[in-house]
Amino acid sequence: xxxxxxxxxxMMSVLIINAQATxxxxxxxxxxxxxxxxxxxxxPITDNIAKDYAAYTIKGATSVAANNTLTYNVVVVKGSATExxxxxxxxxxxxxxxxxxxxxxx
Numbered sequence: 001x002x003x004x005x006x007x008x009x010x011m012m013s014v015l016i017i018n019a020q021a022t023x024x025x026x027x028x029x030x031x032x033x034x035x036x037x038x039x040x041x042x043x044p045i046t047d048n049i050a051k052d053y054a055a056y057t058i059k060g061a062t063s064v065a066a067n068n069t070l071t072y073n074v075v076v077v078k079g080s081a082t083e084x085x086x087x088x089x090x091x092x093x094x095x096x097x098x099x100x101x102x103x104x105x106x
Contacts, residue, residue: 031066033073041074044091049076052093056083073097 038058049058056076064071070089075082084097 029067031064033062033064036061036063036072041072042087042091045072045074045087048087048091048093049074049085053078053083053085056081 038061041058041061046058049056053076056078059075059077059082061072061074064073071094072087072089072091074085074087076085077083082099084099086094086097088094
């Protein structure tokens with residue numbers, strides 16, 4: 001009887017460890033970034049930029065697919081100021097990413 005109990009405990013341990021390994025590997029997908037044309041941005045995105053960042057010009061845009069979520073990163077510039085704006089798949093503004101202040105060597 002002790003052997004049967006030991007085997008059952010061992011089998012349950014293997015199942016639990018396997019379930020945990022499967023769960024953690026599924027949540028760590030690498031983001032896929034794709035450059036998109038500025039002309040192909042959704043109307044809600046361009047409308048938001050025209051309203052809230054009127055003096056800025058759109059420099060570039062990428063779509064980012066990660067963990068079954070699609071977002072758009074849009075880089076806007078005004079003089080020497082550069083901002084990266086993040087929008088969801090429907091074109092709703094999510095946040096402004098902090099930009100690095102590193103200077104390039106001359």
